Amino acid sequence: xxxxxxxxxxxxxxxxxxxxxxxxxxxxxxxxxxxxxxxxxxxxxxxxxxxxxxxxxxxxxxxxxxxxxxxxxxxxxxxxxxxxxxxxxxxxxxxxxxxxxxxxxxxxxxxxxxxxxxxxxxxxxxxxxxxxxxxxxxxxxxxxxxxxxxxxxxxxxxxxxxxxxxxxxxxxxxxxxxxxxxxxxxxxxxxxxxxxxxxxxxxxxxxxxxxxxxxxxxxxxxxxxxxxxxxxxxxxxxxxxxxxxxxxxxxxxxxxxxxxxxxxxxxxxxxxxxxxxxxxx
Numbered sequence: 632x633x634x635x636x637x638x639x640x641x642x643x644x645x646x647x648x649x650x651x652x653x654x655x656x657x658x659x660x661x662x663x664x665x666x667x668x669x670x671x672x673x674x675x676x677x678x679x680x681x682x683x684x685x686x687x688x689x690x691x692x693x694x695x696x697x698x699x700x701x702x703x704x705x706x707x708x709x710x711x712x713x714x715x716x717x718x719x720x721x722x723x724x725x726x727x728x729x730x731x732x733x734x735x736x737x738x739x740x741x742x743x744x745x746x747x748x749x750x751x752x753x754x755x756x757x758x759x760x761x762x763x764x765x766x767x768x769x770x771x772x773x774x775x776x777x778x779x780x781x782x783x784x785x786x787x788x789x790x791x792x793x794x795x796x797x798x799x800x801x802x803x804x805x806x807x808x809x810x811x812x813x814x815x816x817x818x819x820x821x822x823x824x825x826x827x828x829x830x831x832x833x834x835x836x837x838x839x840x841x842x843x844x845x846x847x848x849x850x851x852x853x854x855x856x857x858x859x860x861x862x863x864x865x866x867x868x869x870x871x872x873x874x875x876x877x878x879x880x881x882x883x884x885x886x887x888x889x890x891x892x893x894x895x896x897x898x899x900x901x902x903x904x905x906x907x908x909x910x911x912x
Contacts, residue, residue: 669839670805671830673721673794673847674815680794680806681785683775685717687800688766690777692785695808702781703766707751707773715773721804721827722747722795723854727786736772742779743786747795751775755782792851803834806849815848823853 682691685706692700706717713735726746731754733739739756746752753775764770765778777785794806804827818826826847833839895906 672805674809677793683797684800705764705770705776707771708769724793743782755779820853
């Protein structure tokens with residue numbers, strides 16, 4: 632029973648932080664508790680994943696060893712003839728070619744091409760004129776242009792299936808590393824797409840913590856087109872606002888007594904009546 636009580640106490644402390652309102656100890660003139668930075672999480676077994684911020688034109692190579700390397704890039708723009716904007720979303724590397732000639736754009740040589748959205752991918756060019764745009768502005772017809780040195784480095788270490796998260800700095804999805812000791816359910820692309828869209832609605836409505844959420848392992852087998860990466864700008868931007876120690880407004884993630892009982896029953900795989908007794912005691 633002490634074990635159950637420990638779990639319950641941890642749960643209540645967590646939910647208390649989410650639903651926190653004024654405790655009379657606010658010292659600053661104005662304080663806001665927000666859950667704008669709440670993000671859903673997907674997992675990868677690969678040793679790296681890539682994150683692209685379209686707003687800053689900065690990419691990040693994240694390593695399982697704990698380090699991150701940033702690099703400038705130049706993404707797609709529709710200001711060019713036949714140009715398209717690089718699409719936001721969650722992708723994986725689908726194909727790699729050391730040299731690929733673009734049939735659409737006068738057989739332009741693309742060096743160390745790594746595709747993540749069908750014909751859209753990372754690559755370098757033989758010339759260096761585009762270097763002045765890297766990390767500064769969008770200048771490609773849709774792909775993600777990077778320096779030749781960076782393209783070679785990525786090409787040598789990135790595997791097929793490596794996640795690529797593309798956003799404007801406001802993604803509500805996070806990618807994190809895992810290992811083969813953790814067990815995952817198997818999901819098809821359609822199932823993953825459906826689950827992530829459902830979680831999007833749950834996050835936007837403030838009900839993300841109520842329902843159980845299976846861990847999702849993404850790879851080339853269940854991501855072959857983009858998955859919507861969610862957008863934090865649609866999240867409730869505040870849970871409580873104080874001014875001069877007085878509460879002005881409060882928004883609480885909807886977790887109630889019945890939800891606690893249900894979550895205990897699901898988490899411990901016990902009868903609902905037993906879960907209710909654990910909660911009471």
